[in-house]
Amino acid sequence: MQIKLTLFFIVALGLIFTSCDKVENAYESKPTIDLDTTLYPGIWQDYLDNELPDFPENTNTDINVLIEDYTGHKCNNCPTAATIAHNIHENNPQRVFIASIHADPGSQMSFQSFNPESPSYNTDHTNPDAEAYGIEFENGFNFIGNPQGTVNRKTVDDKMFDFSGTWQSRASDILNANNLKVNIQSQFNYYPSTNGGFLHVELEKLTDEETVINTVVYVIQDSLVDWQLMPDNTSNEFYVHRDKHLGSIDNNPFGVEAFNTVSPSGSKIFIDYSYKIPAGLNPSNMHFLIYAFNTDTYEILQVIKQKIQ
Numbered sequence: 144m145q146i147k148l149t150l151f152f153i154v155a156l157g158l159i160f161t162s163c164d165k166v167e168n169a170y171e172s173k174p175t176i177d178l179d180t181t182l183y184p185g186i187w188q189d190y191l192d193n194e195l196p197d198f199p200e201n202t203n204t205d206i207n208v209l210i211e212d213y214t215g216h217k218c219n220n221c222p223t224a225a226t227i228a229h230n231i232h233e234n235n236p237q238r239v240f241i242a243s244i245h246a247d248p249g250s251q252m253s254f255q256s257f258n259p260e261s262p263s264y265n266t267d268h269t270n271p272d273a274e275a276y277g278i279e280f281e282n283g284f285n286f287i288g289n290p291q292g293t294v295n296r297k298t299v300d301d302k303m304f305d306f307s308g309t310w311q312s313r314a315s316d317i318l319n320a321n322n323l324k325v326n327i328q329s330q331f332n333y334y335p336s337t338n339g340g341f342l343h344v345e346l347e348k349l350t351d352e353e354t355v356i357n358t359v360v361y362v363i364q365d366s367l368v369d370w371q372l373m374p375d376n377t378s379n380e381f382y383v384h385r386d387k388h389l390g391s392i393d394n395n396p397f398g399v400e401a402f403n404t405v406s407p408s409g410s411k412i413f414i415d416y417s418y419k420i421p422a423g424l425n426p427s428n429m430h431f432l433i434y435a436f437n438t439d440t441y442e443i444l445q446v447i448k449q450k451i452q
Contacts, residue, residue, distance in 0.1 A: 179417040182339035190341075196330040198345045206323050208239045208314045209434055209446040212292045212386075213277075213304070215245055215254025216268060219372045222382070224290035224307035229385055231314055239314055240432050240448050241386040242361050245269045246277035248286045263370045263378060272396035273388060279396075280304065295443040296436065303441065324350040325401075325435040325445045327358075331418075333426060333452050339419035342392065342449065344433055346401045348410045354437050356406075356444065359398035360416060361432040362389040364424065392416050392431065401435060426452040 180187040212228045214221040225243065232239045245268040247253055259265050280286045285302040293303055294313035305313070326347040333340035346358055364387040371382035391398070393416060401412050420426045434446035 178341060178415060179339070179419070182334060182337045182341065182417055182419060184334050184336045194332055196343050196345075198328045198330075201326040201328050201345070201347055203326055204321065204323055205238060206317055206320055206444075207446045208235070208295055208317050209432060209443050210239065210241050210292055210294050210310055210314065211296070211388075212241060212243045212307075213246055213286070213289050214243050215247065215289045216264060216266070216370060216384075217256060217372050218254040218289040219374050219376055221254070221290040222371060222373055224292065225385065227307040227310060228292065231311055235314070235318065238318060240446055242363060242388045242432060243384065243386045244273045244276060244388045246273040247289060248277055248281045254289045263380065266369050268369075268384075268387065270388070270390040272390040272394070275396040295446075296441045298440065298442070323445065324348070324352070325356060327433055327435060327445050327447045329431070329433055329447060329449045331431065331449050331451055337419070338426070339417065340451075342416040342418060342431060344414045344416075346412050346414070346435055348402045348406050349408055351408045353404040354402075354439055355400060355404060356402040356435050357398040357438050358401045358414060358433065358435045359396070360392040361434075362392055362418075363387065363430050363432055364389055365428045365430065367428075389421075389429075392418055397438075398436075400438075420451070 183190045210228050210231065212224060214225060228241045232241050245255055247255060255267075255269050257264050257267050280303070284304050286304040291304045291306055292310060294310055295317055296303055297313065297317065299305070299313060326349060328345045329342060331340055331342045342360065344358065344360070348356065366383055366385050367387060368381055368383055371379050371384065373379050373382070393399070399414070401414070402410060420429070429451045431449040431451065432446055433449060434443050436443045
């Protein structure tokens with residue numbers, strides 16, 4: 144069945160201060176935030192006073208990697224690509240993350256078709272955000288069909304999308320680059336009694352490049368068992384789908400602006416979201432992937448993982 148997400152979006156609330164020497168108080172520590180406050184099981188002022196995070200200085204210098212594996216349950220070559228992506232993650236579990244996105248170029252959905260009345264292939268794994276990516280990347284990015292993927296959406300040899308045989312070398316090049324342009328920290332406060340909570344994200348710009356940088360929060364389901372067409376063209380009823388992309392936390396596939404062209408190095412921004420776990424999903428089997436990307440090139444500049452529970 145198609146999963147419908149109930150999500151609430153919060154606009155960026157950071158205040159950026161420009162200085163010739165350094166940036167101080169680059170964002171309000173306790174801004175007035177327009178969240179779904181009913182997800183907090185208490186007095187909202189108590190949350191503002193006591194539970195907003197006080198992020199420490201972010202001393203991270205490592206660039207992480209997001210592999211976006213464009214896949215489909217009726218794509219017989221997709222399980223092999225998924226295994227390659229998972230192995231790259233397993234070799235770099237703190238720095239390489241996977242989003243398995245069910246979409247085809249132009250949202251033709253050739254590998255995504257389903258029949259809700261059939262005993263097999265009756266799950267719609269797609270979502271509107273994934274379809275938006277299929278449409279956006281149909282032309283000019285070498286996205287010709289599943290299984291293909293991006294590695295930080297970095298263009299190599301004029302190709303942003305490529306087959307899984309290149310993912311390891313692309314990931315290694317990024318992991319070893321040491322050219323971090325954005326740092327990210329996050330905290331999610333989850334409340335079992337309301338089955339929801341609040342995601343707080345701090346972003347810091349580490350470059351003076353004049354570019355617009357947006358941030359996106361993916362909602363990821365760690366794993367689920369469902370039908371999959373295998374490389375030998377048999378159907379596997381018990382296939383484990385890993386890192387399934389459920390959409391973005393705010394239903395905005397290309398996120399919100401974190402930094403503009405005049406934001407100097409050292410600028411920080413604080414973004415808040417509220418999120419209620421959709422019916423039928425287990426928060427212990429979910430996580431967020433938070434990333435910042437260059438809106439001119441789509442290249443992902445940094446990504447981090449945030450567990451929900």
